[in-house]
Amino acid sequence: MSTDETYEPVIGLEVHVHLLTRSKLFCGCANSFGAEPNNNLCPICAAMPGVLPVFNREVLEIAVRTGLAAHCEIALRSVFARKSYFYPDLPKGYQISQYEAPLCVGGYIDLPINGKTAKRVRLVRIHIEEDAGKNIHAADGSLVDLNRSGVPLLEVVGEPDIRSAEEAGAYLRELRDILCYIGASDGKMEEGSFRCDANVSVRRRGEEHFGVRTEIKNLNSFRNVEKAIAYETRRQIEKTSSGQRVLQETLLWDPDKEATRPMRSKEFANDYRYFPEPDLPPLIVEPELIERVKRAMPELPAERRARYIDQFALSPYEAEVLTSDKELSECFESVLKSGAPDLSSPPPSAKLAANFLITEALRQVRAANRPINDVFNATDIRGLLSLVEGKKISLNAAKTVLPELVLGQSSRGNPHLAQQPGGARFDAEQVVRRFGQVSDEAAIAAACDRVISAEPAKVAEYRAGRNQMFGFFVGLVMKAMGGKANPQVINEVLRKKLAAD
Amino acid sequence: MADDLSKLTITQTRSLLRSGKISAVELTRACLDRIAKVEAQIHAFITVTADEALRQAAAADKRLSSGHAPPLCGIPIGIKDVYCTAGVRTTCASKILANFVPPYDATSVARLRAQGAVFVGKANMDEFAMGSSTENSAFGPTMNPHDLGRVAGGSSGGSAAAVAAHECLASLGTDTGGSIREPASFCGVIGIKPTYSRVSRYGVIAYASSLDQVGPFARSVRDAATVLAAVAGVDPMDSTCSARPVPDYEAALTGDVKGLRIGIPKEFFVKGMEPDVESSIRAAIKQYESLGARAIDIALPHTEYAVGAYYLIATAEASANLARYDGIRFGPRAEASTLAELYSQTRAQGFGAEVKRRIMLGTFALSAGYYDAYYVKAQKVRTLIRRDFDQAFTKCDLILTPTVPSTAFRLGEKVNHPLQMYLSDIFTISVNLAGLPGLVVPCGYDSLNLPIGLQLIGTAFGEASILRAGDAYERSGAISLRDAVV
Amino acid sequence: MAQDKITLEMVRHVARLARLELSEAEEQSLGSDLNNILVYFEKLNELDTSTVEPTTQVGDAGTPLRDDVVTNGPAPEAMLANAPAREGFFFKVPKIIE
Numbered sequence A: 001m002s003t004d005e006t007y008e009p010v011i012g013l014e015v016h017v018h019l020l021t022r023s024k025l026f027c028g029c030a031n032s033f034g035a036e037p038n039n040n041l042c043p044i045c046a047a048m049p050g051v052l053p054v055f056n057r058e059v060l061e062i063a064v065r066t067g068l069a070a071h072c073e074i075a076l077r078s079v080f081a082r083k084s085y086f087y088p089d090l091p092k093g094y095q096i097s098q099y100e101a102p103l104c105v106g107g108y109i110d111l112p113i114n115g116k117t118a119k120r121v122r123l124v125r126i127h128i129e130e131d132a133g134k135n136i137h138a139a140d141g142s143l144v145d146l147n148r149s150g151v152p153l154l155e156v157v158g159e160p161d162i163r164s165a166e167e168a169g170a171y172l173r174e175l176r177d178i179l180c181y182i183g184a185s186d187g188k189m190e191e192g193s194f195r196c197d198a199n200v201s202v203r204r205r206g207e208e209h210f211g212v213r214t215e216i217k218n219l220n221s222f223r224n225v226e227k228a229i230a231y232e233t234r235r236q237i238e239k240t241s242s243g244q245r246v247l248q249e250t251l252l253w254d255p256d257k258e259a260t261r262p263m264r265s266k267e268f269a270n271d272y273r274y275f276p277e278p279d280l281p282p283l284i285v286e287p288e289l290i291e292r293v294k295r296a297m298p299e300l301p302a303e304r305r306a307r308y309i310d311q312f313a314l315s316p317y318e319a320e321v322l323t324s325d326k327e328l329s330e331c332f333e334s335v336l337k338s339g340a341p342d343l344s345s346p347p348p349s350a351k352l353a354a355n356f357l358i359t360e361a362l363r364q365v366r367a368a369n370r371p372i373n374d375v376f377n378a379t380d381i382r383g384l385l386s387l388v389e390g391k392k393i394s395l396n397a398a399k400t401v402l403p404e405l406v407l408g409q410s411s412r413g414n415p416h417l418a419q420q421p422g423g424a425r426f427d428a429e430q431v432v433r434r435f436g437q438v439s440d441e442a443a444i445a446a447a448c449d450r451v452i453s454a455e456p457a458k459v460a461e462y463r464a465g466r467n468q469m470f471g472f473f474v475g476l477v478m479k480a481m482g483g484k485a486n487p488q489v490i491n492e493v494l495r496k497k498l499a500a501d
Numbered sequence B: 001m002a003d004d005l006s007k008l009t010i011t012q013t014r015s016l017l018r019s020g021k022i023s024a025v026e027l028t029r030a031c032l033d034r035i036a037k038v039e040a041q042i043h044a045f046i047t048v049t050a051d052e053a054l055r056q057a058a059a060a061d062k063r064l065s066s067g068h069a070p071p072l073c074g075i076p077i078g079i080k081d082v083y084c085t086a087g088v089r090t091t092c093a094s095k096i097l098a099n100f101v102p103p104y105d106a107t108s109v110a111r112l113r114a115q116g117a118v119f120v121g122k123a124n125m126d127e128f129a130m131g132s133s134t135e136n137s138a139f140g141p142t143m144n145p146h147d148l149g150r151v152a153g154g155s156s157g158g159s160a161a162a163v164a165a166h167e168c169l170a171s172l173g174t175d176t177g178g179s180i181r182e183p184a185s186f187c188g189v190i191g192i193k194p195t196y197s198r199v200s201r202y203g204v205i206a207y208a209s210s211l212d213q214v215g216p217f218a219r220s221v222r223d224a225a226t227v228l229a230a231v232a233g234v235d236p237m238d239s240t241c242s243a244r245p246v247p248d249y250e251a252a253l254t255g256d257v258k259g260l261r262i263g264i265p266k267e268f269f270v271k272g273m274e275p276d277v278e279s280s281i282r283a284a285i286k287q288y289e290s291l292g293a294r295a296i297d298i299a300l301p302h303t304e305y306a307v308g309a310y311y312l313i314a315t316a317e318a319s320a321n322l323a324r325y326d327g328i329r330f331g332p333r334a335e336a337s338t339l340a341e342l343y344s345q346t347r348a349q350g351f352g353a354e355v356k357r358r359i360m361l362g363t364f365a366l367s368a369g370y371y372d373a374y375y376v377k378a379q380k381v382r383t384l385i386r387r388d389f390d391q392a393f394t395k396c397d398l399i400l401t402p403t404v405p406s407t408a409f410r411l412g413e414k415v416n417h418p419l420q421m422y423l424s425d426i427f428t429i430s431v432n433l434a435g436l437p438g439l440v441v442p443c444g445y446d447s448l449n450l451p452i453g454l455q456l457i458g459t460a461f462g463e464a465s466i467l468r469a470g471d472a473y474e475r476s477g478a479i480s481l482r483d484a485v486v
Numbered sequence C: 001m002a003q004d005k006i007t008l009e010m011v012r013h014v015a016r017l018a019r020l021e022l023s024e025a026e027e028q029s030l031g032s033d034l035n036n037i038l039v040y041f042e043k044l045n046e047l048d049t050s051t052v053e054p055t056t057q058v059g060d061a062g063t064p065l066r067d068d069v070v071t072n073g074p075a076p077e078a079m080l081a082n083a084p085a086r087e088g089f090f091f092k093v094p095k096i097i098e
């Protein structure tokens, strides 16, 4: 934990977000992940002599949408600037960014904790800039791949309002969710499309001024962000409390050693010599564009959370988990309303769907490590849960069936999937045939009778007052029924029969 | 005959080409012969593309015979080696690009190519267009065709000398602080720097992006208008390129300057100006008055601050523009075992002295602690200089000045005195800072037979008006162009 | 010089920023050139510009907006054709130490 009674950390995060455009920021190269080296490269993003940048219209739309979602003020006139430093992945020797006049100013992100707004983190700015390429370190040198050079980024600069590693995590998750909801980003930290640098300092609690801060880079997962901040906080508290000084420096997080270390290559590149980019006139935003983007703004995570609590009577926790992933929440809503259910069962209740998705479906999604849409068909889940809702099968049976509904596996030999055009689909009739619940009281009563006559000693014990043995009998009856009996009916019948005599 | 063909203007050759009296191949051969004859003395070109030129000329002849040929079809043109030319080495007169072959054309080059123009070669220049004499070329200087012991001016010295020496009929140069106009004046040819943003800069290797502008050299104002019309106009590849329509420059050449108000700024008649230069300019003003124009005294009070402002802004931009020359994606690379050495030695070996000087100056002007005092200060002075012109143009339609205070200086005379060299741009630089068009027309020769040029400065996008005035002066027969000494 | 605008130490610092390896002779001569130039540039301080807005560009305001379409296909061979060192389709440099 990064808490300490005497000291508190002061944390500000800078997040770089890849934007979901078709082409790069200033040229017509594809903005796609995973291409062969230097395939998404042209004279412009390779910085060959004489080339010039031309700004991508879609980036402006996305940036304005992001600024509005984060409550920023949108500048009607913003200015590009050159940030100069030498590095092999930076072909021009400068990055085109925004400096004195960014597109989005101010704003804030509210962090949800248990459904309530627990904390507001203010933003300094959001600006547009281009990404650099990638250096790959080989044995006898380094290799440069410029596919990422010129990919559009938003840099979201937060105020140092964060006070713990956990808050940092919550902030990043909320920001990621917002960006995914508005279609700005895919939020994939592992692929580098959502990157975070953390500025960390510590000070005595109650003190006004900030301590000397360090900047941690290379934080490529939510876990690493939290771990690195916790580590750096501890390191700085130890230094400060033992009378040593914290050096202002750039650190790299080493995820293997779980420690930070100074970054050598940055030592000498701290005078960036920003000046206005003469190759690009100022970016002018028409007020109509802002209005249009505002009108078309999709539902944001916080709004959706509130709606789930309100409309579906979900708990704050359920609402938070469901909305933390745009695709999960979309799946949830599809389960509630998609197509007519098979076998004339009622649609699943919101509570049932929420719990089932949060526990059962998410487990499969995590195991598959793919987005939920790639793992499940919402219609399949709806069909399955309709059977539970209509008491045709038990919840346990639904849990048993679920792994077989994972997409991408062959439907051959899978009793619950019927081959349909366009892929495998859940077959309700098959499921009911196999797991169909017996609610027939006569059949259940007969099974109860058989169990009672086979276990006279246990029955006597129960009747002598050992009520907790009830479950034992339920289990035996269920076993006798091949697991298909309706547990509620068993409960009723068995209770009566055991009470008799 | 071959030699005579190379002396023709574009206007003169056009009817000969169209009527089939001469072919583009013959015309090109005449220029190539001339190049073969004089290059050893002039050194206007870094690369001569004879084979490619003849191929282009043959293709042009086909188009000409079809009867649908654009104005520059079959016309031999020289291209300053600052323009990227697809498949043809483009050096910017620097060792650091000694073997660079771009896979793309500059927009201006592409537009000339589309018209069927014939490219005879890549013209010599000051390295990265930094200089006023073409002595800063890694490939050696260009000599003035009117006196081989003198400079051709710079940075587009090769382009100017090639036209003056009849090695081609026209050429492209670039002008950041006077790099078309000063060599035009020194070599006795016509040169125009258009309004900033009039012509695309795409594919022109950047020196100072907020000042660089493309423009032609020619042996008549009409020829210059024809080439400018071919390259001007909006380009989706250059965000700073203006979308304003391009007027018909040739149609503007009516010869009529009656009632034209010509502003004469007193600040441009300075102590130290060569008497022959001053008397030629005064004579030109008289000539205009005799044609019905009116000379009006105006003031451009911040002129003396232009050189300081220019060299801070231009070098600051250059220091970033030249950061891409790092020996990683192109260009020769120094032997280096570490990345730090790779950068600092590749750049130390690849750049010449003046380029290093300007990178240092620009880096300093942008560095922490000096940015406001130097770079921002210079930009504020730039505002004052623009306002001077705005004021002046309330009283006059165009401004007439000398182009350079002197005629061509001797090779080596200023090369070790950078500030002296910078001050030779004193009359041209403020025009770039204000983004205005400037046309140079030869207006006389000094006692040593060295050319003198007058400069006509127009309002923004007022190219048609200065071309009309330049053409009227030329037509009045005030002077006739003299041949090169070779 | 007493009123040095730029000391030798600053010359070295600027050269480092610009990634230019200078010989001692170059440091000296560039230092003195820059000094002369900067002394001349002092002229600008004769002007009171406290109320003047800087001019950074002289063209039209409003950067053009390009449609978000992919116009370039892969051309790695052409893009690496001028590279002084490569490995496969990567540019190659001496080992980078982070």
Ligand SMILES: [Mg+2]
Binding pocket: A016, A097, A129, A155
């Ligand atoms: Mg950034």
Ligand SMILES: [Zn+2]
Binding pocket: A024, A027, A028, A029, A040, A041, A042, A043, A044, A045, A046, A150, C072
């Ligand atoms: Zn590209």
